[in-house]
Amino acid sequence: MNEEITVFSNVKIIDILYNTTLFEFIKTMHESELLMYLSFGITLLAMIAIAYVPMKMKAKLATFIVIANAMITSWIAIPALFGDALEYVMYAGAFMGNITIRIDALAAWFMVIINFTAVTGVMYGDGYLKGHQSKPAKLSLHWILFLLFQLSMLGVCVVQHGLAFLIVWEIMSLSSMLLVIFDHHKPNTIKAGLNYFVQMHISVLLLTVGFIWVYFQTGSFSFEAFHTFFGTNSNIWLFLIFFVGFGFKAGFIPFHTWLPHAHPAAPSHISGVMSGVIVKLGIYGIIRIITFLSSDLLLLGEIVVSVSVLTGLYGILNAAIHHDFKKMLAYCTIENIGIIGIGIGVGMMGLGNGSPLLYYLGFGGALLHVLNHSLFKSLLFYAAGSVYKQTHTRNMEKLGGLIKQMPKTALIFLIGAIAIGGIPPFNGFVSEFIIYSGLLEGMKSSNLSQTSLLILTFAGLSIIGGISILTFTKAFGTIFLGNPREKMDPTPQEVSRLMLIPQYIIIAAMLSVAFFPQIYLTIISHIVQGLSVSRLGFEPVGFDSFATMISNISIYSAIFIGLIGLFWGVRAVIVKRRTQSSQPTWNCGYEGIATPKMQYTGKSFSKPLSKILNFLLIEKKQFTQMKPSELFPSKRNYSSSYLDFFEHFFIRKITRRLLYATNYFKFIQNGRIQSYVIYGIVFIIAIFVLTALNILQ
Template identity: 50%
Template sequence: MEVSQIALLTLFVLLAGIFGIAVVPSKNRAWVAIVVVLINSILTSIPSVLALMGNAQTGTLLLAHLPGGLINVQVDNLSAWFILIINFTTINGALFGSGYLKSYQHLKTNIGFHWIFYILFHISMVWVCMFDHGIIFLVAWELMSISSLMLVIFEYQNKNTLKAGLNYLIQMHLSVVFLTVGVIWLFAETGSFNLSSLSSVVSNQHSIWIFILFFIGFAIKAGFLPFHTWLPHAHPAAPSHVSGVMSGVIVKLGIFGIFRIISYITHDWFIIGEVILSLSVITALYGIINASVKYDFKRALAFCTIENIGIIGIGIGLGLIGIGAHKDMLAILGFGGALLHSLNHSLFKSLLFFSAGSVYQQTHTRNIDKLGGLIKSMPKTALFFLVGALAIGGLPPFNGFISEYLIYSGLFHGLFSVSGISHVILIVLSIVGLVLVGGISIISFTKSFGIMFLGQPRSELHNTPTEASFIMLFPQYLIVAVMLSVAFFPQFYFGITLNIIHSIFTTKLIFNVSQIETISTNLATIGHLSIYFIILLALILIVRFQLIKKRKVTLYETWKCGYVAPIPKAQYSGRSYARTFGSLFGFVLNERKARDKISKTQLYPTHYKFSTYYFDLLERFLVLPITKRMTLVLNYFQFIQNGKIQSYVIYGLFFILMVFIGTVLSLIS
């Protein structure tokens, strides 16, 4: 079966799924969605696996009334890599969501529409990776944006959720504007709507501007600075399984788009690489610095997504510098690290969001300062969160270490292979920035894990938390299994990324077999050490269990430093944990304090409220001022939408008249 036929078949499966969700009882809708996602995942994974094995899948669809006529459908190595990531993450999200949404069974209409848009969201992301035709690509991109918006505003009855959704909608359509202008300009230059025609644009000022338009459009979706502001609003508002899929996958579509367009450009690799590298280091630092002081754990995870997009961008920047400097190993390490970190981030970030969703379902709060001691009532969730935290911090023996090792290797390789004092300074600053990112990440997740799962409860919850259901834990087991496979057999995954790099940069890179074998050997050694570490840890735990299984277990309260009348507020809080760090980075983290005023006559106040919060510096001083000025200008045109049908008829007649006059005067052909 050709890939074009598979694309059509996924459409029919989607339509059948929409019909099925509409007619089945509410309690079965989740399972219909899971089946549809699973079928479409299998259909699109087959050509993807074949492509990764060296047999790229191509086909065409004929749409006679569409400009360009023939629609190129392709699944090459790059598309296949991201399609498989999309399919795995979306299946896990559907499984977790089927259990997560059981507490929302009273919202039957919300759930019905949710699953319809979920299956549309899945297949639209796959279509983005499959279609090369600019117009069809934009249609798939728009379907992805609209369906993800509807998933974000699942609880549309909540005013704050709608506000976050509108913020997301505006920024996603800003992305579409840049991509649309880029596609139109590309057609004007080449006469083709195919994105691959970018490679035929001659080396002039137009080609670089087309690249910039595409890059901004994809960077908004990915979450690079200063286009990141939708992430901290959308992720907390969305259901946790949607947050996991969006953070794990949808931002990767921006990375996919950037990889796709840089594979087509034919000049200015070095300067573009330097710009992307600089932007990425700033993005990674800004994201993790903000994550470290957030008390809303889903908002903190959203900022961590920004951080990891920056890490992926560092790899892309290094790869472009390698091509521009004719340092092939630098390019291979950079691009390989970026591709592998795209996979790794989709794994541990979806794991973190799923475990955070389990906590939210049981506690109904996202404020870590109201939690504590959850490891006793939710031990499996605590373990999953800990594994995700260690992986996202780049610590062995987990998969995050592998991709960051490749990127570090690329940075040090660039330090000794790229000439020029300015270039060396940039590489050195990038190394320092990446080191800081790793250290601050540990601060952020020791805070989150420690406050949420250790100690004693800091507030009285409405109900006693219990462990999440099996259907919510099962996808987390799957994710950990794949994470460990990357950690244990990194040379296998690195080999796949090598094939991808070779296929999309065939004419630009020459592979040095001996150097590649050295890297593969190093990765294999790291994998073996990871296996030995896990085996040793398992043996210690087994021996410990055998030694204490017959002993009488007595539980005591946590040591209270000799104080016999403890109160929950005497424990460390997220605020106290991050206070010194927040002061150190006060030039980035703006703190605001809210407190009750005490009158001069009130010498002994009986009730006093005090709270602090940090806001996004760029959002407050860059995005919001621009938004306010745009709103002020647009308000002058409110008279056009006045609610009078007569006015709208006059507008239509005026438009028809203008078209007629333009045709008569040959101004319109």
């Protein structure tokens, strides 16, 4: 045995594999490559198996495979988080050529996040889909797609070859689209799915254009070609193409409009995973492209920061007014993408200014917020899913007082709500604090426009924090507190332990970020250094002292909790000796029991805000006005909903025009198979002729 093998073989099975002659060729492979194939293999087998195993076992098998895949890929990824990048080349036929598989710290970070969220998602989904046992085909397809979905997301992180990247990206988009339309008997779900489908393909189109542009300039699809491209060409346009392309996935405005439709339509575990990680892969793409940039970083950073802060504000403003709680969470995802984007932009400014600390704070904050958001957003989606499962409504105006029937879910939602507002002592504060510090650091620049932009961003981030308090107090208060607004039949009950356990796991992970941030910051510092230390020659100045400070903050957070505990203890001791009684809520002396209708609704809670910003938050009211002659008014309906500004004013207008134009080409899609065959033949002949005539090369 040669040395290389002894170094890498720490798994017994692989030792055996190495020694058998049958697997002689495997010797040429790297251990991780082997593990990767193993993961592919078991997933493919499991995808077939899921269709045939009995009903009860489908979800269990899927859970098992997702966990196995997560363990295998994390096993590969975790060493890359701390150490050197892993790279090998996979030959994929004459057309694709050699595909570089590269797992560096950045890819590994996203892989671990994907794995964690996929595992909690599949565990939660097992319980969530318990009510659908009568439709085995639907469930089989769902779990098969889920496996594919996890694998494709992991693929996106590791592939470093343009074409292969587009293929895995496409598999990811398609599998997630099919996961979204689980309830495909509802027209709205199909509509949301199609919306997602179309927007993802606009995104893919842009990415394709980007990769092809690089290919034509450099002759290579490998990511390495970006270095060459950005080294010799203008950085701005290609970056903007990729930014918009990935921005569709991430949900930057005005490309966010699929999120508020797809998230509510999908089953909650899918919404959780989508919001937790799929959207983050857009962020991954953007960061990956940034690592190759070589000039104009300051300008691009300013663009990214401006778009991001507007995204954040727009997202949270819309989140504040919607009463569909999953839609609210979807908009809140947009807000958090904005926060992550601010971090990225600040990091780019750091690169542009040549300031290592700024670079570290920006990207570090963004990467940590990626983790944090994937944790608390999936937690909130799962908690919201539990509410939906037990009450069958997503309209918070119909809920209320659920804290009495579902205390555990209420507490989980409360923790998620506090964390997502970036409030200490939870994890959201750590990453937001790093981004705030980045902004403060960036302000010191001598560049006036940068200083002004960053102080406005600073204020913008604080408004985002303020509105997110409004949003989540509204959501928590309306769903869980007060009196039930409508009678639920059957009475909602706490969800099963199967659904609660993944949520507890997420909370544990959140607390680990909040109280042991140094572990994560060490990793992040490694990732961030790996991104461009070779290129810019940055010394890691001030990274470590900053990390120490952050861990001090977690001590202060612990002190804060201690303080609350102390006062709570004092209160408990004192209150025990006092008389306590329980009375109905005071109603201005009005005799009789308060009806639930007297409570503030979610809408009335956020109405003052939407009234102030009515130019942006467009309310659509539907009602019939009472006529003066109508002496005995009959029963009438009133409904009000909010429209998405960008969707309503831009996208809808564009699509309407498009529809008008494309209407003239309707004859092409006539529904006759024969015509479609003809089209195919014509296309093939055209290609053949053009190639033969040397017009198409």
